[in-house]
Amino acid sequence: MSFAWAKEYKPATGLTQWLDEKLPLPRFVYNAVGAGYPVPRNLNYMWNFGVLAGFCLMLQIVTGVILAMHYAPNALVAFDSTEHIMRDVNWGWMLRYAHANGASAFFVVVYLHIFRGFFYSSYKAPREMIWLLGVVIFLLMMATAFMGYVLPWGQMSFWGAKVITGLFGAIPVVGEPLQVWLLGGYAPDNAALNRFFSLHFLLPFVIAGVIILHIWALHIPGSSNPTGVEVKAESDTVPFHPYYTAKDGFGLGVFLLLYCAFLFFAPNALGHPDNYIPANPLSTPAHIVPEWYFWPFYAILRAFTYDFFFIPAKLMGVLAMFGAILVWFFLPWLDTSPVRSGHYRPLFRKFFWFGLIPTMAVLFYCGGAPAAEPYVMLSQLASLYYFAHFLIILPLVSSIEKPEPLPFSITESVLGKDESAVLNATPAAA
Amino acid sequence: MRRRDFINIAAVSFAGVGGLAVLVPLVSQMAPSADVLAQSSTEIDISAITPGQAIKAVFRKQPVFIRNLTPDEVAAAEKVDASTLRDPQTLEERTKEGKTNWLITMGVCTHLGCVPLGAGEGEVKGEFGGYFCPCHGSSYDTAARIRKGPAPLNLQVPEYSFISDTVVKIG
Numbered sequence: 001m002s003f004a005w006a007k008e009y010k011p012a013t014g015l016t017q018w019l020d021e022k023l024p025l026p027r028f029v030y031n032a033v034g035a036g037y038p039v040p041r042n043l044n045y046m047w048n049f050g051v052l053a054g055f056c057l058m059l060q061i062v063t064g065v066i067l068a069m070h071y072a073p074n075a076l077v078a079f080d081s082t083e084h085i086m087r088d089v090n091w092g093w094m095l096r097y098a099h100a101n102g103a104s105a106f107f108v109v110v111y112l113h114i115f116r117g118f119f120y121s122s123y124k125a126p127r128e129m130i131w132l133l134g135v136v137i138f139l140l141m142m143a144t145a146f147m148g149y150v151l152p153w154g155q156m157s158f159w160g161a162k163v164i165t166g167l168f169g170a171i172p173v174v175g176e177p178l179q180v181w182l183l184g185g186y187a188p189d190n191a192a193l194n195r196f197f198s199l200h201f202l203l204p205f206v207i208a209g210v211i212i213l214h215i216w217a218l219h220i221p222g223s224s225n226p227t228g229v230e231v232k233a234e235s236d237t238v239p240f241h242p243y244y245t246a247k248d249g250f251g252l253g254v255f256l257l258l259y260c261a262f263l264f265f266a267p268n269a270l271g272h273p274d275n276y277i278p279a280n281p282l283s284t285p286a287h288i289v290p291e292w293y294f295w296p297f298y299a300i301l302r303a304f305t306y307d308f309f310f311i312p313a314k315l316m317g318v319l320a321m322f323g324a325i326l327v328w329f330f331l332p333w334l335d336t337s338p339v340r341s342g343h344y345r346p347l348f349r350k351f352f353w354f355g356l357i358p359t360m361a362v363l364f365y366c367g368g369a370p371a372a373e374p375y376v377m378l379s380q381l382a383s384l385y386y387f388a389h390f391l392i393i394l395p396l397v398s399s400i401e402k403p404e405p406l407p408f409s410i411t412e413s414v415l416g417k418d419e420s421a422v423l424n425a426t427p428a429a430a
Numbered sequence: 431m432r433r434r435d436f437i438n439i440a441a442v443s444f445a446g447v448g449g450l451a452v453l454v455p456l457v458s459q460m461a462p463s464a465d466v467l468a469q470s471s472t473e474i475d476i477s478a479i480t481p482g483q484a485i486k487a488v489f490r491k492q493p494v495f496i497r498n499l500t501p502d503e504v505a506a507a508e509k510v511d512a513s514t515l516r517d518p519q520t521l522e523e524r525t526k527e528g529k530t531n532w533l534i535t536m537g538v539c540t541h542l543g544c545v546p547l548g549a550g551e552g553e554v555k556g557e558f559g560g561y562f563c564p565c566h567g568s569s570y571d572t573a574a575r576i577r578k579g580p581a582p583l584n585l586q587v588p589e590y591s592f593i594s595d596t597v598v599k600i601g
Contacts, residue, residue, distance in 0.1 A: 159544065163565065166542035185466045186490040187543075195460070282486050282493045282537075284544040288565045302566055305580050312582040314541055371567040 005234040007035045038237035040225035042414050048251035049113035056106035063099040073197035075190040078153035079278045097267035104270045105259045107293035121340040126221040128332040133214040135328045144203040147196040154275035155285050161188040170318045227413045228340025236410035295367025297321050303379040327390045337398035347401040359385045471601030484549040489600045493537030495549045507573035517584045521573040524587050535574040539563040541581035
């Protein structure tokens, strides 16, 4: 693991020496996020979001465990206990808003982290496993966020639970029994609320476990970088601490400013007023939408309004929605270009900025809009491009594109070419 | 077979079967509990529903629409050629003999389970005059058959019977 020039941990005191022999935890931390982890010297601010995502998870676990001390997962009192937190518990309003907005912040950060991966092809060999584990983390996050949103037992909670478990009902033959089994009844009720609470408490710790695997897998090849050129020498790297602890610390400060702006000045901006109405199984809210971070996938779900050969529209929508994320698992093998960074891929770059990004924006907007024209038509076109981008355009671009010349090394990309040092080397071949 | 292999296979099989048996309670505890299953029938007085009106009742914690169709609505439903529909059924198949004006269906959209509008006073009934699901825009006609939108099936007709002319038992 890591590079030959990585600094070695040296216990400074008798106590740390004793600990290093029994349980080398300080050594582990030193090698993971300390001076013992050499990192490319040219990372830009897009590389801040992994640490920020880790911070968000911690924030959610701390606020969530505290909220669980005051919340009662029973359909009779869940809504009231949420209001009890908001009105009666000391600082309860802040903790709940911190948790609700923390979920949004977590998704903002993770989406940027994922799009960093898209642009710089962070998923390419030798980092496929990091990417695959990342997609698993994202799926777990979605499940956790969905179940958390059900807990306040407001109108959006209830109908969100009904619609999402209804997705499983679309599966042929086993769908309906599966849906009843998942809910423990014919509609969301106490049984469903209780199990969602249990799993909502459990899954963040599962996520923490997968994050450990994610970072473990990362430390084998080491971090990627904006040039996509691998580390070749010690001059290409700097120790994680103090260089990137400082850079990440600055990023964390900026992040906290934005997060606190929402938390204290617009805590309900990203929520839905309907969720302050207690759950009513007999009345669906007029405009039912999931939380904003699900909108792009919700738009894909709703884009299918006609039967597709023998597959009913409903099943097709469900398959497409899950497929939209599952396709990410195949990304390392769909994008076959040997060049990683979008900076050196003229055609890829165009499709990224003028294809994928606008498509995601359209899907995002349509997912939050009512199920009417022109949004359905727009969702259909955007869904079509979305899948075409990953399944057709990426492989095609990879095979026909002529990449721009890469810098010889990370050091060269930072300091410029040292002409006097160039003897017979031909950097273009790198 | 060697004695050692036999012991190995037997021990692992025994542990495997035992392990799988443990999964049975772990999986089946998720299924509806006895008290949830016990709410399996409901009796409803329908004497106050005049033609053109509908009520929402509750069956298995889910809404049921009981609608007294007007002669115009019955005629509109019968006029449609059922074979052209996505889920081909006639009004007669969806109601009890001699009581075709009583349309009793689950109030659960067959797309993703929202409650369609149209049973309550003043609610939108959609372009086919029956029910309209606001979630994803499915429209049902006056026989609660799917006519437009993503839902694959007609609104489900639950098992029910008329105990008398004014009382219906669902379930």
